[in-house]
Amino acid sequence: DELQKDKPKNHFTVGIYDDVTHTSIGYDDSFTTEADDVIRAKFYGLGADGTVGANKNSIKIIGEDTDNYAQGYFVYDSRKSGSQTVSHLRFGPRPIHSSYLVNKANFIACHQTVFLEKYDMLSDAVEGATFLLNTPAGPDEVWDTLPREVQEQLIKKKMKFYVVDAYKVAREVGLGVRINTIMQTCFFAIANIIPKDEAIAAIKDSIQKTYGKRGEHIVKMNFDGVDRALNNLHEVKIPDKTCGLNHRLSKIRIQPPVPDEAPDFVKNVTGMMIADKGDQLPVSAMPIDGTFPTATTQWEKRNIALEIPVWDPNVCIQCGKCSMICPHATIRMKIYDEKHLEDAPETFKSVKARGRDFPEGSAFTIQVAPEDCTGCGSCVDICPAKNRTQPGLKAINMQPQMPLREQERENYNFFLGLPDYDRRKARINTVKGSQLLRPLFEFSGACAGCGETPYVKLLTQLFGDRAIIGNATGCSSIYGGNLPTTPYAQNEEGRGPAWSNSLFEDCAEFSFGMRLAIDKNNEQARELLQELAGEIGEQLAKEILSADQKDESGIYEQRERVKVLKEKLKTISSPQAQRLLTLADYLVKKSVWGLGGDGWAYDIGFGGLDHVLASGRNVNLLVMDTEVYSNTGGQMSKATPRAAVAKFAAGGKPTPKKDLGMMMMTYRNVYVAQVAIGANDSQTVRAFIEAENYDGPSIIIAYSHCIAHGTDMTKGFSHQKDAVDSGHWILYRYNPDLIKEGKNPLQLDSRAPKISIEDYAYQETRYKMLTLSKPEEAKRLIEFAQEDVKTRWHIYEQLANLDYSQIPDAAD
Ligand SMILES: Cc1ncc(C[n+]2csc(CCOP(=O)(O)OP(=O)(O)O)c2C)c(N)n1
Ligand code: SF4
Ligand code: SF4
Ligand code: SF4
Known part of the structure; x- marks a missing residue:
């Protein structure tokens, strides 16, 4: 079409709407090249739940054991687990040349119930398509748990609908949360691509090949999973108009990708990406200098935990270990004046704070962010307090998330509104004291239970309000700053870590460069301050120049002085004063960190790491050694x-x-x-x-x-x-x-x-x-x-x- 225009574009892009350099051309997103007899399937999974691996395996089975041709595209981001994956599969009797994703599917599988209220996944279903859902709800209850948009499409498109409780089956056979072979078996059982028995034999054969090396018991668990999957697979009768359908349409709706109270950028740009519609964003929506706002993971509300920890204040010994260990900063601790409890929600829990450091009338709370918790169970595992009256229970215990979600959401929001503990008064060199400080790294997309992230979180608790971080490429750069969201956050004053990703190999040098720039700016600021001391006030200048910033109080006082300095500088119009105004913040101590994994530190970036450590300059390197x-x-x-x-x-x-x-x-x-x-x-x-x-x-x-x-x-x-x-x-x-x-x-x-x-x-x-x-x-x-x-x-x-x-x- 473009070539038929009078002046067709010479260079062009397809698929991106470029309203800045105008090089893109329009396209028809309903265009398809394949015939109707091609089976087109979409599978929605959670990173590391095995969905992608199982689908690759299904392609192999169908490609090798039948006369069909097969094709697969796998859409997922660089996080190792926990984010959404979509597998697009095509099977047909002729070679498949469709170099685009499936947008007219006759089979859709949702491997995670929570995705139902997040993505309008049935909008791509064709009439008569099949929908397979992994859900704890049985065939008779499931209808009322579906969002209205899902119900309407199931009816309108006359779809077939099947359910399986794959997590139950996985638990029963010892597979934990690995549901891949169970869902794969269900797919073959209802997709009718090859006879069921042949498919099952092929699946078992590949289980043997894949897991054989890991031990017979793993093979057996997967075999059991396959066998039990079919007993737990049920067809759901979709109500039609004759059975009073309108009365049975749900009040549950697909949720907007981010809540309404999110900032505009998050709603208009981040939210589009979260909703899987990032491709629809015009180029002009991207920040012009490449910097993205921080503290945006809080809007994601991934709701991936099947169970979350529930706190028992009577058993708790207030050690802070749960908060310290949580890889996702989703279990937090506060000590505050009990007067703040007046407006607390009914189910909000608190107890008298223990310890001589805290004034009379202090209350203590452990609170979970229910929609951000990954359900990894690390906090419960590490909790040292045992319930003497109910052996087996601790001061925190896992319980199903769904029934607690609403109540704990309200409690968590109330908790956030409670004042943060005064950093100057916390004994930050202890576990408990450090956990009174607000984490400025939260809800990252690291794998549930990740061993790296508690260190990053601790760093931000201790120094985050003045930290400048260079990050080697690796897991920490992915969970640290992967579009669309950023886990680095800000405190009440709007202070938080500044963060940037270096190359894999040069994190130490990159962070060293940050140090040099900070030191140079500090040097200039000090020179200008000395020059302007007469106008600013000798006493203030002297105090700023000789400030001891070794602890939180020292830093607090210096910040207060710099605040006064900035106000004074605003009244002086000389170029030196204006220059000092831009540099004044460098008079407060900064904390420079280089972060990365062992691949960076021991191998690829070792030369630079060695060089920087040999420089004698004040750079801190954190190697998260996996x-x-x-x-x-x-x-x-x-x-x-x-x-x-x-x-x-x-x-x-x-x-x-x-x-x-x-x-x-x-x-x-x-x-x-x-x-x-x-x-x-x-x-x-x-x-x-x-x-x-x-x-x-x-x-x-x-x-x-x-x-x-x-x-x-x-x-x-x-x-x-x-x-x-x-x-x-x-x-x-x-x-x-x-x-x-x-x-x-x-x-x-x-x-x-x-x-x-x-x-x-x-x-x-x-x-x-x-x-x-x-x-x-x-x-x-x-x-x-x-x-x-x-x-x-x-x-x-x-x-x-x-x-x-x-x-x-x-x-x-
Ligand atoms: C020069 C270069 N080589 C390879 C890569 C690809 N790459 C990105 S992250 C990574 C591994 C990082 O491993 P590690 O430093 O141990 O961090 P981890 O992921 O374990 O936290 C590799 C090889 C790259 N980005 N740059
Ligand atoms: S279960 Fe995991 S993510 Fe949830 S609060 Fe506990 S440690 Fe944090
Ligand atoms: S780890 Fe257990 S005992 Fe310690 S603060 Fe957390 S809930 Fe309380
Ligand atoms: S380091 Fe953490 S995020 Fe990376 S793969 Fe391991 S567990 Fe997952």
Whole structure:
């Protein structure tokens, strides 16, 4: 059509509406090339629930076992799990050349009930299409749980409708939340592409091939899942006009992608992307300088948790551990004056605050954000308080989310309105004190139970209102700033971390650049302040220039002074004063951090990391060590331990893990800490505070369990204790400031190994699978790994006991 115009466009794009450079051409989005006998299917899944993998497998079965041609497109974002995936599949008797997504589907499957109220997924269904829904509601109850838009389309398009409670089946057979084979079986049972029995035999065959290496019991669980799926699959009778249909249309409606109270940008741009309609945004909707507003994950309300924790104030010992560990900042703690409880919702819980630090009349609350919680269970696992009257229960216990959603939403909103604890009064170097600080990293799209994110959250609690963060590409850049939303948030004063993603390889240098820019701006501001002291007031200038900003009070007071300074500068019209006005905020201490994974720190970015730490400048690096390249699927890095299986180390890693901390300690003027938040949360808090306080380079290496380890993510944090108890992960802090005092800078924070490496490692599939595929090699490597542990401990123990009283301070 374009070529037939008088002046067709020379270069053009299709699919993007470019109202800025006007290079796009229009298109007909209902255009299709395939004939009616092509089966077109769409599957809505949740990242890591196995939907995509199962569909790839279905394509293989149909492509190989029948005369049909098959095609698949898989739409998902770069988050490893927890976000929506849509699989677009086509099967037909002739080659398929449709290079676009399915928009006229005759089969639609919704693998997650919650998506029903989020996406109008049946709008792509053709007349007579089939709809398969995974739902806890049975065939007789499900109708009343559907949004009205779904009901109307089921009726209007005369669709067939099936339900299965795949989570129930998965639980019964021991598959946990892995529903992929169950849903795949249901698809084959009702899609009529190949005879049911043949399909089931093919599915079982591929289960054997896929999971055989992981052990017979995993194969059996999946076989059981397949067999039981069919017994739980039911056709639902769709009411027609003759049965008083209008009375049975639901009051539930598909929800707008973000709530009405969200800011305009979030409603008009972010919301479109959340609703899967980002392609419809014109180019002009994008921010011109590429900066996106922060604090936008709060509007997503993903509602992916089947169960959420429920707090029992009578059992709680108010330790703050649940809040500390929560990877998603969805369980929070506040201590506030009980007078604020006057307008509390009826079901809002609070209890008298314990502890001498808190004035009489203080109340304590643990509150969950019900729609943002992922249901990972980490908080319950870590909670130390047991209910004596009801064994098996703790101070927080998981309960179904659905019945609690409305009530807890109201409670959470009330909780947010309660005043934040005064940072100057909190003992922030303790677990409890740190958890009184508001997290400025919340509701990220990391996998449920992620081992990395609690560290990022803690960083933002302690320093977030003045943090500048450079982030290496990896999981932390994806959950840290992946469109459409940003988990970095702001406090009541509008302060929060400034964040930018570097390249994978240059995070240390990138953060170093931030440090240099800040220092230069601070230097200029100080010079101008000295120059203008007469006009501004000698006393104020002197106080600002000599301010001690070592703690929260010092920083607070400096902020107050800078506020006064800015007001004064507004009344002075000289160019110097105007310049100082733009630089004044640099007079308040900033905290510069470089964040990333072990792939960055141990491998690809190691040269830069080493260079920056050797620079002596005040840059803090946080390495979240998952011992593999997590975001790209678990490839081996130099942090991968001996005997673990990873991609590129299918036979088990033959060489030991690189000791990055030990290497950096050789500089003597670098603060180095190795931490594991689940094993020792107090030590983690202390390390973060010391690293930030240290006026020089620092590196924290943080043990981070990951889905790539094949470990039970519900127990990921408590399992970190095993990593420490086995000696695989030694906890320590190396503080060069101690050398000045004639003390040994290396302090070991964990004890000599007390369990064997096998007791730790064989709880994880990454080690265990080698015992199945290559038992002899597994035995050989795990023995070496045990030797690694012994040797490492022996060296660290001696280093920590060296006498430093006669050693001169290198920094002097
Ligand atoms: C130079 C370069 N190589 C490869 C990639 C692709 N890539 C992006 S993230 C990543 C892995 C990150 O692993 P890690 O640093 O361990 O962080 P994690 O995902 O484990 O948090 C890779 C290989 C890239 N972005 N740039
Ligand atoms: S279940 Fe997981 S996401 Fe939910 S509050 Fe607990 S730790 Fe946080
Ligand atoms: S971890 Fe348990 S005991 Fe501690 S504050 Fe949370 S709910 Fe209370
Ligand atoms: S580090 Fe592991 S658990 Fe965390 S988001 Fe990445 S893949 Fe998921």
